[in-house]
Amino acid sequence: MDPLPSGKDIRTPVLIGVDWGTSAFRAYLMDPEGRVLDQVSHKRGILSVCDGDFESVLTDACGDWLTARPGIKVLMCGMIGSRGGWHEAHYVTGAVGVTELAARLTRVPGTGHDIQIVPGLAGRDFSGGPDVMRGEETMLVGALAADAPRSACYCLPGTHSKWVNLVEGRICGFSTYLTGEMFALLRERSILTPLMTHDEPDWCAVSEAAFLAGLDMAAEPSGLLHQLFSLRAGVLMQEADSTALAAKLSGLLIGAELAVLDNATPYQVVLVATAPVKDRYALALRHKGFEPIVLEAEECCRRGLLEIAAAADALVLEHAG
Amino acid sequence: MDPLPSGKDIRTPVLIGVDWGTSAFRAYLMDPEGRVLDQVSHKRGILSVCDGDFESVLTDACGDWLTARPGIKVLMCGMIGSRGGWHEAHYVTGAVGVTELAARLTRVPGTGHDIQIVPGLAGRDFSGGPDVMRGEETMLVGALAADAPRSACYCLPGTHSKWVNLVEGRICGFSTYLTGEMFALLRERSILTPLMTHDEPDWCAVSEAAFLAGLDMAAEPSGLLHQLFSLRAGVLMQEADSTALAAKLSGLLIGAELAVLDNATPYQVVLVATAPVKDRYALALRHKGFEPIVLEAEECCRRGLLEIAAAADALVLEHAG
Numbered sequence: 298m299d300p301l302p303s304g305k306d307i308r309t310p311v312l313i314g315v316d317w318g319t320s321a322f323r324a325y326l327m328d329p330e331g332r333v334l335d336q337v338s339h340k341r342g343i344l345s346v347c348d349g350d351f352e353s354v355l356t357d358a359c360g361d362w363l364t365a366r367p368g369i370k371v372l373m374c375g376m377i378g379s380r381g382g383w384h385e386a387h388y389v390t391g392a393v394g395v396t397e398l399a400a401r402l403t404r405v406p407g408t409g410h411d412i413q414i415v416p417g418l419a420g421r422d423f424s425g426g427p428d429v430m431r432g433e434e435t436m437l438v439g440a441l442a443a444d445a446p447r448s449a450c451y452c453l454p455g456t457h458s459k460w461v462n463l464v465e466g467r468i469c470g471f472s473t474y475l476t477g478e479m480f481a482l483l484r485e486r487s488i489l490t491p492l493m494t495h496d497e498p499d500w501c502a503v504s505e506a507a508f509l510a511g512l513d514m515a516a517e518p519s520g521l522l523h524q525l526f527s528l529r530a531g532v533l534m535q536e537a538d539s540t541a542l543a544a545k546l547s548g549l550l551i552g553a554e555l556a557v558l559d560n561a562t563p564y565q566v567v568l569v570a571t572a573p574v575k576d577r578y579a580l581a582l583r584h585k586g587f588e589p590i591v592l593e594a595e596e597c598c599r600r601g602l603l604e605i606a607a608a609a610d611a612l613v614l615e616h617a618g
Numbered sequence: 619m620d621p622l623p624s625g626k627d628i629r630t631p632v633l634i635g636v637d638w639g640t641s642a643f644r645a646y647l648m649d650p651e652g653r654v655l656d657q658v659s660h661k662r663g664i665l666s667v668c669d670g671d672f673e674s675v676l677t678d679a680c681g682d683w684l685t686a687r688p689g690i691k692v693l694m695c696g697m698i699g700s701r702g703g704w705h706e707a708h709y710v711t712g713a714v715g716v717t718e719l720a721a722r723l724t725r726v727p728g729t730g731h732d733i734q735i736v737p738g739l740a741g742r743d744f745s746g747g748p749d750v751m752r753g754e755e756t757m758l759v760g761a762l763a764a765d766a767p768r769s770a771c772y773c774l775p776g777t778h779s780k781w782v783n784l785v786e787g788r789i790c791g792f793s794t795y796l797t798g799e800m801f802a803l804l805r806e807r808s809i810l811t812p813l814m815t816h817d818e819p820d821w822c823a824v825s826e827a828a829f830l831a832g833l834d835m836a837a838e839p840s841g842l843l844h845q846l847f848s849l850r851a852g853v854l855m856q857e858a859d860s861t862a863l864a865a866k867l868s869g870l871l872i873g874a875e876l877a878v879l880d881n882a883t884p885y886q887v888v889l890v891a892t893a894p895v896k897d898r899y900a901l902a903l904r905h906k907g908f909e910p911i912v913l914e915a916e917e918c919c920r921r922g923l924l925e926i927a928a929a930a931d932a933l934v935l936e937h938a939g
Contacts, residue, residue, distance in 0.1 A: 388855075419855050424840045427851040427858075457809070457847060472840060473847040475809070482803050488778070488796070519745045519793060520877045521842050526778060526794040530748040534709075534740050537748075556841045 310334050312370050313359055314602030316595075317377035318432060319344050319456070322354065323595065326362045331603045335362065343382050351383035352408055363410060371412040372606045374598065375432035378403065378414040388419035388429065394467040395438045399608035415605055422472040423462070423557070430471060432598070433459045436569050439601030440592050441466055449564045453594070454578050456481075460557045462564075474554040477574075480547060483525065492532050493542045505580070507541030511548025512555075512581055521553050551581050558585060569594050631655050633691050634680055635923030637916070638698035639753060640665050640777070643675065644916065647683050652924045656683065664703050672704035673729055684731060692733040693927045695919065696753035699724065699735040709740035709750065715788040716759045720929035736926055743793040744783070744878070751792060753919070754780045757890050760922030761913050762787055771885045774915065775899050777802075781878045783885075795875040798895075801868060804846065813853050814863045826901070828862030832869025833876075833902055842874050872902050879906060890915050 308328040316323045320342035326335040337358045346354055355371075356363065363369065378386030386403035402413040417431035433453045441447060441463075451461040456477035462470045483489055514524050528545060531537030537545065558566075568578055568589040575591065582589045629649040637644045641663035647656040658679045667675055676692075677684065684690065699707030707724035723734040738752035754774045762768060762784075772782040777798035783791045804810055835845050849866060852858030858866065879887075889899055889910040896912065903910045 419851075422840065422844065422848065422851075424838050426840075426848050427855040428848065429851045429854050472844050473851070474841070474843040475846045476843050478809060479843060479846075482807060486803060486807060488799060517745050518877075518880070519743065519747075520795070520874055522795040522797055522800060522871065522874050523743065523793050523878070525796045525800075527743065527747050527749065530740075530743075530750045530794070533750050534748040550843065553841055553843050556839075557844070559839070 308332060308334055310362065310366050310369060312372060312603055312606050313362055314599055314606070315355070315359075315371060315373040315377070316375055316432065316435075316598045316602070317373050317382070318342050318375040322358065323598075324355075324359050325599050325602075326359075327599070327603055329607075331600055333599065343376050343379075349383075351377070355412075368411060370606055371410055372402070372415065372602050372609075373412065374415040374435040374602060374605075378417060379431055384414060386414040386416045389416045390419050392464070392467040392469050393418055393420075393434065395441070395604055395608050396612075397467075398434060398438065399605050399612055402605075402609055413609070415602070418468060418471070420468065421470050423460075423470055424472075428471055428473050430459055430473070433461070433471075433569075434468060435601035435605065436594055436597040437461060437463060437468060437601065438604050439597035439599065440567065440569055442600050442604045443592065443597065445567050445590060445592060446565050449567045449590075450558075451567045451569060452578060452582075452589070453569045454551075454554075454574050455570075458554055460554075472557060474557070476550050476554045480550050483546060483550075484543060487525075489525070489529055489542065489546065492529060492539050493546075494540055503538065503541050504544035507538065507544040508548035508577065508580070509584055511545035511550075512552040512584055513548075514545075515549050515552025515556070521549070524549055547577060548581070551577060555581060555585055558587070565590065567592065569597050571595060629653060629655055631683065631687050631690060633693060633924055633927050634683055635920055635927070636676070636680075636692060636694040636698070637696055637753065637756075637919045637923070638694050638703070639663050639696040643679065644919075645676075645680050646920050646923075647680075648920070648924055652921050654920065664697050664700070670704075672698070676733075689732060691927055692731055693723070693736065693923050693930075694733065695736040695756040695923060695926075699738060700752055705735060707735040707737045710737045711740050713785070713788040713790050714739055714741075714755065716762070716925055716929045717933075718788075719755060719759065720926050720933055723926075723930055734930070736923070739789060739792070741789065742791050744781075744791055745793075749792055749794050751780055751782075751794070754782065754792075754890075755789060756922035756926065757915055757918040758782060758784060758789060758922065759925045760918035760920065761888065761890055763921050763925045764913065764918065766888050766911060766913060767886050769885060770888045770911075771879075772888045772890060773899060773903075773910070774890045775872075775875075775895050776891075779875055781875075793878060795878070797871050797875045801871050804867060804871075805864060808846075809850055810846070810863065810867065813850060813860050814867075815861055824859065824862050825865035828859065828865040829869035829898065829901070830905055832866035832871075833873040833905055834869075835866075836870050836873025836877070842870070845870055845874075868898060869902070872898060876902060876906055879908070886911065888913065890918050892916060 314325045323338040384405045401416045405412040422428040447466040453459040458474040532539045566589045571594045635646045644659040705726045726733040743749040768787040774780040779795040853860045887910045892915045
């Protein structure tokens with residue numbers, strides 16, 4: 298929770314910001330300066346809402362806030378705006394910053410509340426191919442509000458890691474990597490699974506060494522599909538320690554993702570993430586010779602929701618004027 | 619079944635050859651010239667034998683053959699010789715050909731039958747890292763017996779595809795790729811799964827075009843983890859046809875494997891495989907400008923078992939003499 302600066306004791310809630318993804322739900326009650334007056338988070342991501350009754354999940358979590366401040370604005374971001382979510386918020390295209398997002402909010406109809414959703418982006422990856430995002434655009438707006446560089450290469454790791462070229466505060470291209478999903482698949486359901494200890498690797502020296510060995514392995518030209526089998530062969534031939542296999546796999550996959558750095562515009566790298574993933578990516582980036590600016594993902598998301606809501610209000614005033 | 623050449627009607631069984639892998643069992647009753655007198659195959663791979671009672675599986679399948687020819691030699695290859703199989707056949711190392719394999723057969727004790735297992739190989743991949751094989755060594759011996767080139771780059775696709783540098787009839791290095799396993803994981807359990815039709819892609823024109831598009835995509839520098847997400851983004855942004863997604867995924871993964879061709883010694887490529895995988899790899903290799911010699915994997919395996927058994931007999935005679 299943000300500290301309350303002395304001398305400002307009136308804290309009027311003006312926004313309920315909701316980060317609603319595939320597997321998690323986080324809501325924040327915020328005052329105009331982004332201070333968190335109350336918050337709730339749980340595992341009711343959109344995949345857990347089988348009957349389409351998203352409204353109940355929201356009112357279960359935030360009903361008291363909605364009752365106490367009738368008409369309070371609710372702004373949501375993430376997969377809740379996808380086709381499988383509550384109400385589809387169509388993708389925006391082109392170079393996108395806070396203004397473009399604020400101008401394209403989608404209202405959820407028929408709830409009796411003022412609920413809007415930030416659009417996702419349909420854009421171009423670093424090779425000119427198709428790519429999509431939902432949620433990260435809001436984090437990027439929040440990062441900028443926290444004075445992160447307006448032109449930089451942003452890394453937002455996760456199940457589907459995003460690398461974003463931000464140019465003068467606008468998203469001008471981004472590439473998504475299946476890194477987190479691939480780690481889970483290989484750890485839980487592959488030929489490597491029986492060789493692995495299933496505790497989360499702790500970052501003791503042996504795991505860090507294995508992580509870095511995996512990272513270096515990814516830089517070899519033999520390719521990911523071979524390197525994955527190599528992890529197994531190394532254990533069978535007793536050249537590698539099976540207790541650190543998950544850490545090595547993590548290093549290998551993050552290393553495969555970091556090949557993006559060869560193609561990305563050589564800006565400053567800004568890492569927007571949450572521990573423990575944040576620590577792994579920071580370690581990996583430093584190992585590759587980058588010194589990332591590191592920001593907390595949840596904080597960026599919250600702040601982004603507030604910024605987009607404020608920009609939308611300003612647009613309404615402008616139109617009214 | 620092999621045709622019986624006219625003029626040779628005495629067909630005495632001399633070997634039961636067994637190809638016993640993770641998910642399948644194939645046994646052949648053969649005469650000294652490799653003609654198949656009888657055969658049986660089913661799905662009782664080693665993973666399906668929970669209680670370790672491999673002997674029952676063998677006698678259920680081949681009991682009549684064993685009874686009719688008491689003392690007949692049984693030679694097995696594949697994962698049956700792994701730690702999770704019937705009896706561990708330790709890996710051989712170094713440059714390995716038929717003689718080295720025949721000299722290192724492992725006898726299965728306590729069955730009352732003459733049962734031996736071909737060893738696997740623990741070797742070096744094309745980058746000098748660890749790699750292992752079990753079963754493919756036998757196919758390679760069979761390919762050579764069928765007059766395939768003694769020095770060439772062999773491709774043996776499958777769940778774990780092998781690329782082998784064969785030099786003067788000996789395996790001098792090989793790299794394994796997780797291609798088939800990765801295809802199954804991504805098709806059945808990933809973010810791509812809901813987008814795919816689950817019929818086996820048929821090789822009509824649309825699938826072939828999608829397969830080749832995936833193959834070309836793999837040659838781009840953006841990396842496999844990004845390209846996999848791209849498949850999804852292409853469908854969401856309606857730039858790609860979801861009905862051909864499995865074919866495109868297959869092309870992408872095989873394309874990622876074929877990057878090996880940049881590192882492999884530029885010999886003739888020999889493809890040892892079974893349809894439909896054989897057809898995809900042949901198409902992919904031709905698309906990359908290679909004209910592979912194509913051999914049938916099952917036939918190579920059967921013939922390899924016969925060759926290794928004969929070489930082992932010759933060694934015994936040599937020692938006796």
